[in-house]
Amino acid sequence: xxxxxxxxxxxxxxxxxxxxxxxxxxxxxxxxxxxxxxxxxxxxxxxxxxxxxxxxxxxxxxxxxxxxxxxxxxxxxxxxxxxxxxxxxxxxxxxxxxxxxxxxxxxxxxxxxxxxxxxxxxxxxxxxxxxxxxxxxxxxxxxxxxxxxxxxxxxxxxxxxxxxxxxxxxxxxxxxxxxxxxxxxxxxxxxxxxxxxxxxxxxxxxx
Amino acid sequence: xxxxxxxxxxxxxxxxxxxxxxxxxxxxxxxxxxxxxxxxxxxxxxxxxxxxxxxxxxxxxxxxxxxxxxxxxxxxxxxxxxxxxxxxxxxxxxxxxxxxxxxxxxxxxxxxxxxxxxxxxxxxxxxxxxxxxxxxxxxxxxxxxxxxxxxxxxxxxxxxxxxxxxxxxxxxxxxxxxxxxxxxxxxxxxxxxxxxxxxxxxxxxxxxxxxxxxxxxxxxxxxxxxxxxxxxxxxxxxxxxxxxxxxxxxxxxxxxxxxxxxxxxxxxxxxxxxxxxxxxxxxxxxxxxxxxxxxxxxxxxxxxxxxxxxxxxxxxxxxxxxxxxxxxxxxxxxxxxxxxxxxxxxxxxxxxxxxxxxxxxxxxxxxxxxxxxxxxxxxxxxxxxxxxxxxxx
Numbered sequence: 386x387x388x389x390x391x392x393x394x395x396x397x398x399x400x401x402x403x404x405x406x407x408x409x410x411x412x413x414x415x416x417x418x419x420x421x422x423x424x425x426x427x428x429x430x431x432x433x434x435x436x437x438x439x440x441x442x443x444x445x446x447x448x449x450x451x452x453x454x455x456x457x458x459x460x461x462x463x464x465x466x467x468x469x470x471x472x473x474x475x476x477x478x479x480x481x482x483x484x485x486x487x488x489x490x491x492x493x494x495x496x497x498x499x500x501x502x503x504x505x506x507x508x509x510x511x512x513x514x515x516x517x518x519x520x521x522x523x524x525x526x527x528x529x530x531x532x533x534x535x536x537x538x539x540x541x542x543x544x545x546x547x548x549x550x551x552x553x554x555x556x557x558x559x560x561x562x563x564x565x566x567x568x569x570x571x572x573x574x575x576x577x578x579x580x581x582x583x584x585x586x587x588x589x590x591x592x
Numbered sequence: 593x594x595x596x597x598x599x600x601x602x603x604x605x606x607x608x609x610x611x612x613x614x615x616x617x618x619x620x621x622x623x624x625x626x627x628x629x630x631x632x633x634x635x636x637x638x639x640x641x642x643x644x645x646x647x648x649x650x651x652x653x654x655x656x657x658x659x660x661x662x663x664x665x666x667x668x669x670x671x672x673x674x675x676x677x678x679x680x681x682x683x684x685x686x687x688x689x690x691x692x693x694x695x696x697x698x699x700x701x702x703x704x705x706x707x708x709x710x711x712x713x714x715x716x717x718x719x720x721x722x723x724x725x726x727x728x729x730x731x732x733x734x735x736x737x738x739x740x741x742x743x744x745x746x747x748x749x750x751x752x753x754x755x756x757x758x759x760x761x762x763x764x765x766x767x768x769x770x771x772x773x774x775x776x777x778x779x780x781x782x783x784x785x786x787x788x789x790x791x792x793x794x795x796x797x798x799x800x801x802x803x804x805x806x807x808x809x810x811x812x813x814x815x816x817x818x819x820x821x822x823x824x825x826x827x828x829x830x831x832x833x834x835x836x837x838x839x840x841x842x843x844x845x846x847x848x849x850x851x852x853x854x855x856x857x858x859x860x861x862x863x864x865x866x867x868x869x870x871x872x873x874x875x876x877x878x879x880x881x882x883x884x885x886x887x888x889x890x891x892x893x894x895x896x897x898x899x900x901x902x903x904x905x906x907x908x909x910x911x912x913x914x915x916x917x918x919x920x921x922x923x924x925x926x927x928x929x930x931x932x933x934x935x936x937x938x939x940x941x942x943x944x945x946x947x948x949x950x951x952x953x954x955x956x957x958x959x960x961x962x963x964x965x966x967x968x969x970x971x972x973x974x975x976x977x978x979x980x981x982x983x984x985x
């Protein structure tokens with residue numbers, strides 16, 4: 386099987402460079418990088434320029450919201466800038482993409498706080514690497530009544546939620562955690578034991 | 593349970609093999625390096641998703657598979673298994689990654705596991721096929737490092753209890769995580785200000801998982817103790833009894849319920865916190881436990897003769913077979929890799945008697961048919977192994 390590496394010496398430099406840059410991206414190996422590069426080579430000038438410009442713009446124009454650390458084009462992200470939103474609730478998430486996920490539900494009208502990661506000692510990520518101090522800072526200046534912990538339901542996410550719970554306890558505000566349970570439209574018999582177990586533990590009164 | 597068919601493709605020195613052992617005893621014989629051990633290795637792999645010989649799955653893929661133009665090279669192990677409760681098909685594909693993929697992902701191979709033709713996680717395969725493997729290396733169970741004895745317990749329990757495999761794998765990751773935190777503090781990479789607060793979550797999780805692992809191990813040792821006594825006595829003629837003691841890393845005063853173990857685990861962890869911070873390592877828990885084999889208060893690991901140690905290893909394996917039969921209601925497949933020739937006449941005779949059980953599929957490998965008497969040879973299925981091929985007869 387021919388590998389990409391020796392071939393690279395045959396490639397002219399700009400092509401080799403683009404392949405290398407693309408293959409640094411997550412989820413893209415050398416093969417996909419080569420395929421993308423040759424696709425771009427064949428595509429029209431305007432198309433490639435639009436892509437290049439989009440990448441530059443993303444780095445030039447997008448920053449982190451100074452309040453919640455979501456993606457933003459100015460000081461505040463669109464959600465923080467929207468004064469009609471419920472200022473008394475904060476959903477705490479790991480990544481900006483999680484904000485989108487919660488927004489898609491259309492059942493939440495409050496604010497967010499993006500931690501930019503989760504506690505993962507095996508990868509050397511501890512509380513000081515997350516935006517936890519900034520969250521506590523917000524509690525001093527904002528009229529927060531409830532913090533909803535929406536970190537992922539895995540070990541690292543739970544560890545993060547646990548630490549936040551301890552940090553938030555002295556503030557005397559309501560702290561909640563997303564419920565864990567069964568997906569809508571699913572079948573009980575196909576649910577894995579752990580999910581079904583936590584759905585049972587987290588059951589609630591309906592009448 | 594028994595295997596109806598084992599099918600290998602590009603596995604070790606087998607390019608292709610269909611092996612159909614009978615439900616009783618099969619004797620596979622041939623010269624060294626002909627492929628006898630690899631055949632047993634394949635069955636062990638299907639049972640545990642691990643090789644007993646290597647931690648690097650790349651080694652399992654036949655060299656010819658790498659020379660072929662088809663990409664990527666792979667090894668395939670599959671079997672049809674008749675359990676008491678039904679019939680299952682299991683299959684593992686071990687696929688080599690190319691050099692670049694290897695560098696990106698950090699793993700040299702990946703496995704794809706199917707149970708009844710559905711893709712499942714590797715953990716879901718463990719326990720579907722149950723085997724007990726006995727090789728000449730198993731002497732280290734008695735005289736080797738404690739990790740050998742822990743692995744024996746873990747392998748046995750993992751095949752019997754799906755919850756055990758998962759809890760153990762979670763426990764091991766929690767210990768690693770905790771070690772990473774303790775190391776960071778020891779090396780002063782992080783401030784010691786909020787140690788208790790930051791460890792609290794990981795301690796809780798580790799203690800809960802560890803308490804379960806410990807309770808299951810203690811129960812298994814208690815059961816094996818009962819089962820092993822008659823076996824050991826019969827195959828050695830020793831008047832004194834063999835006893836297996838579980839050596840824990842903390843004292844639980846003989847109270848073996850999981851909730852009590854969890855509480856003792858927690859207290860010990862608290863007491864040894866400063867020591868753990870100094871050493872940068874988790875110092876308490878089932879990952880540090882050991883087994884002790886004694887006959888009349890003599891520690892056989894240290895003072896036993898070679899013959900006594902071999903008897904303990906053999907009795908341990910035969911007791912494992914009984915434990916699996918007792919707990920699951922279904923006998924495991926017993927794999928004896930070239931061990932009979934090392935036993936003296938009495939122990940060999942006892943072992944051959946023990947395996948001629950009507951519902952006990954056993955695969956025995958040997959280089960030398962002279963080890964066996966005519967009676968035995970005429971009662972078993974014979975298979976000759978030669979350079980990665982198996983012939984009946």
